Amino acid sequence: MEKSKGNPLALLPFVIFLVLFLGTGIISGDFNKMPVIVAILIAAGVALAMNQKESLNNKVETFCKGAGHPNIILMVIIFLLAGAFSEVAKGMGAVESTVNLTLSILPPNLLIVGLFVIGCFISLSMGTSMGTIVALAPIGVGISHQTDISMALSMAAVIGGAMFGDNLSIISDTTIAAVRTQNTKMRDKFKTNFFIVLPAAIVTIIILAFVSTGGHAEVTQHHFNILETLPYLAVLIAALSGVNVMIVLAGGIIFAGAIGLFNGSYHLLGLLQKIGDGVASMQTMAMLAILIGGTVEIIRYNGGIDYLLYIVTRKIKSKKGAEFSIAGLVSLTDLCTANNTIAIIITGPLAKNISDQYQIDPRKSASLLDLFSCCWQGIIPYGAQLLAAAGLASISPVSIMVYNFYPILIGICGIIAIMIGFPRLSPRKKQAKLEAKETKNKA
Template identity: 65%
Template sequence: MNEEKGSFIALLPLVVFVLLFIGTGIISKDFSNMPINVALVIAAALALTMNRKRTLMEKVETFSKGGGNPNIILMAMIFILAGAFAEVAKGMGAVEATVNLGMSFLPGNMLMVGMFVIGCFISISMGTSTGTVVALAPIGIGIAEQTDISLALSMATVVGGAMFGDNLSMISDTTIAAVRTQHTKMRDKFKVNFFIVLPGAIVTAVILGLITMNAQAAVSQEYSFELLKVLPYLAVLIAAIVGVHVLVVLFGGTLFAGIIGWMDGSYSLSTFFKAVSEGIMSMENLAIIAIIIGGMVELIKFNGGITFLLHVITKRIKSKKGAEAGIAGLVSATDIATSNNTISIIITGPLAKSVADEYDIDPRKTASLLDIFSSCFQGIIPYGGQLLAASGLAAISPVTIMPYSFYPFMLGICGIVAILIGYPKWKNLRKPEKQVKTKATSKM
């Protein structure tokens, strides 16, 4: 019976990690005082000391097995290639060109609606919410200074647009993590995710239009851009939607951006390689974190921690909707604790997969829920990187931005509605025999 229920003690490393990370931040009022990788190393070390029935070498082997899981390693490879592409594209002027392309079409009488739409386009092209915030925040500040639009509203609009792409982009690390942990395809997840959140984006645009319709439009700056420099983002987006393997997409996108940069003089061969290296190094920490989490979760799983969580969650779940709500609540709580939506997905992904298998939830839906709810809270919490970046550039408190975070709130609402109405009702991707086997196992 104990084996069936698992062990709460096995979850101690995860509890210690959360307490170290968020506890240090609350006490010191600075969440950067406890680096997430240090907290993870301490938690992983604790996991290795548990279960005296096994030798240290056996536990190290289990840790290595989890950290070296094909999905974890592939995820790490995708992370570093995404970093290389982002850095190379940025170095050849793709970011500035994409921002200016959007700003050149900004309607004068719908400033915030235009800013939100442009943020959506840029973030889904770049695949990074923080990068979108950094790129658009100065423009949002300028708009607020030249109109009677609140600076907090302007920054919240920038963050909202950034979270749209963070949730949906084919090259976003959250999408990569959600797709890999749920064993589905990016294209399939994108389709499900897009139709769930589209109403939220439309409602957000309507709200922004209504509350700023009388704002004075005094933005007269002209924005110049080279369409050629926007092509790498468009090429990556189209290739990913068509279904090209993500490693090919990112490698090809990096090479394409480098060729354009070489043609316009932005890169020589040596500076191109340097940009690639800097991009890879910028994602090394995330790749290492993914490997450590994979190893720690494997130990927790072996010691009965995952079984315990499943028992606690499933005994309160009476239906598929309840299971989906449980997955949403789990990833939401983890994001609030870690203030990192990618890490929260990596942590909760394996458990979400187990719950999804138990209750026959489509992996496309599970991946979408993980991404939606982690992105929802990431765009709301005042100590998250996105609000901190926006508030830092605008020299205002991140708390003042929270009430205007319309799109992140709408993300959560759309996710809840999708759970309640059972949307989408599409054909499940898993094979029927696997579903039958899962159900039979759950009755034993």
């Protein structure tokens, strides 16, 4: 049966979105000039105005069907809970204590390696690359001021660690988006993704140790409270144990809040305010997910998704080719939008169609989406991560690119993983039987 070639004109809203967002950034030199939510609102308006054969009521109904898809709504709820946990944990001192704890046990001659390792741990716990960069960049600046270590190298180590957790953390918005769009489990995606990027992390540590040899400084005493590090640790352990992510995040909020009340960081109303602030911090991302979901559904209804699938898959002859197409789709979208979460939300439905058609395990497709979007997000000089680090260090983001070892290496590892079919995943049917057996045993 011949594949539907779809309708290329249906992609016009997506093209307009990219032109508005990317074009404004190129012309102005500031990719924050055009609010991404405004760009997607305009694109959604264009999508609703197209296909005059359909009534406006039908098009609005189609839009709402996509915007209100169970995966989108669940993603929104998880985004809001993740924001609340992050804000509550930060407010009760978890970030500062966790950073200082790690700094206290690092030997002075491994400060840059330590920055990367700390960044990996913090970002894995916090689920945010930007939060990790804001927490660690000042420390990296201080290290460079006290040693002969390049400021750009320090910032690259921070960014590399930040992207480690952005790619893997169970409360990272990129991970949430990848898991939800591919309809897989957080724990399974983590395991698959971790084995792909682990060699990149090890090689990065070796490279950083080599290039920073000889640079060290006297480190002052860092004060920390073990109790304040427990919320991150509890969330990480619970998530890896297979507990539902909503329960993990809700429990993390309660646990961090209880410690905050105990140590005097919060009073009850202050805690509630922090929860509200955390939810509010994710509202834009939640609205983006809803608007993109609706717009993509109209594009799909008008034949745009079929056309993209036809273009991307027409020369695919194997599962490896399909995996490379998923990697290419999300990479191109991230280069255009400079936002890895948005790139995953946009390309996720396409990747799901490709993975279903070519029988790619959803654990692998989710890992590829997250891995390659984070790879490019950690490299591009106009991305928020490099801009934030460069701003805090008062250097050019381009100077950091030379030392972006980890983002480059995860891209290389991703390519190798596709070529050699790594990791070897158990068949989905076998996996389903094992999960059913586990559920029966628990009952």
